[in-house]
Amino acid sequence: MKIGFLGGGNMGGALMQGILKAQSPMFEAVMAYDPSPASRARLDKMGVKTMDSARAMCIECDMIVLAVKPQILEAAIRPCQSVLGGKFIVSIAAGWTIERLKSKLPTNIHLLRVMPNTPALVGCGMTALCETDELSDTERAAAEALFGCVGEYIWLDEHYIDAVTGLSGSGPAYVYMFMDALALGGVRMGLPRDVAMKLAAQTVKGAAEMALSTGAHPDALRDAVCSPAGTTIEAVRLLEQRGLRPAVMDAVICCAEKSRDMAAGK
The missing domain is CATH 3.40.50.720 (NAD(P)-binding Rossmann-like Domain)
Structure with missing residues (x-):
C-alpha cells in the first residue's frame, strides 16, 4: 500500500x-x-x-x-x-x-x-x-x-x-506542567536545574512504567511509597489539600468540552 x-x-x-x-x-x-x-x-x-x-x-x-x-x-x-x-x-x-x-x-x-x-x-x-x-x-x-x-x-x-482528546490527546501537556513543577521544587531546595529535571523526568517515566507493567491502581502504588508518619504522606496530604486531583479532572473535562464545541462549529 x-x-x-x-x-x-x-x-x-x-x-x-x-x-x-x-x-x-x-x-x-x-x-x-x-x-x-x-x-x-x-x-x-x-x-x-x-x-x-x-x-x-x-x-x-x-x-x-x-x-x-x-x-x-x-x-x-x-x-x-x-x-x-x-x-x-x-x-x-x-x-x-x-x-x-x-x-x-x-x-x-x-x-x-x-x-x-x-x-x-x-x-x-x-x-x-x-x-x-x-x-x-x-x-x-x-x-x-x-x-x-x-x-x-x-x-x-x-x-x-472528546474524552480521549481531553485525557491522552492533551494529557502530555499536563504531565509536562507537573514534571516542571516537580523539578522546580527540587531547584528551590538547592538542586542544580539539570539534575532536578533529570530526576523529575525519570521519576515520571518510572511511575508510568510501574502502572503499566503491574496493572495496579495508582492509589495502591501511591500507598506503597507512603510510610506511616513519613515524608511522602506529608507531601500527599498537601497535594490533596491544594486540590491536585480535582484540578486535573477539571482540566480533562474542559479540554473535552472544547473538543466537543469545535466539532459543533462553535
Whole structure:
C-alpha cells in the first residue's frame, strides 16, 4: 500500500519516521506534501518522497493521512476533492467528526478518525482509533501497522473521542506542567536545574512504567511509597489539600468540552 501524508509537521513527521524506522512491509512507499519548503527538505532527508502538490500525492497513494491543523483542513483538501474517490482516508484533526469530514469528502471513500498524541515523536504515543464498519481487513491492518509504529493504539466508539482528546490527546501537556513543577521544587531546595529535571523526568517515566507493567491502581502504588508518619504522606496530604486531583479532572473535562464545541462549529 502506498501511503501519503497531507502535512508534514510534528505529528505527520512522527508517523512517517515511525513507518520508515519500522520498515513495515504494509507500506511500499511513503509520500508527503507540505507547502513549506523547509518541511519538504526535512522530509526528503528522512527518506520520504515529497510531492509537488497535494493533488499529485493523492493520485499516487491508496491511503492518505490528513495531518494538517484542524483550522486549515477544509482548505487543504479542497484541491484534492476530485481524486479522493476510492481512497482510504485517515484524519488526525481534532474537532472534525466523521460526519463533518464526510460532508467535505467524496461519498465513495473509506474514512477513519483517530486521536494520537505527541509522544508518538519518540515511539511512545497513545492513539485512539474510531471503530467503523467501513474498513476492509487490509485497511484496518494498515491503520494498526501505522499507529503501532509509534506506540500503542486502542479501538473505541467515536462518541468517546472528546474524552480521549481531553485525557491522552492533551494529557502530555499536563504531565509536562507537573514534571516542571516537580523539578522546580527540587531547584528551590538547592538542586542544580539539570539534575532536578533529570530526576523529575525519570521519576515520571518510572511511575508510568510501574502502572503499566503491574496493572495496579495508582492509589495502591501511591500507598506503597507512603510510610506511616513519613515524608511522602506529608507531601500527599498537601497535594490533596491544594486540590491536585480535582484540578486535573477539571482540566480533562474542559479540554473535552472544547473538543466537543469545535466539532459543533462553535
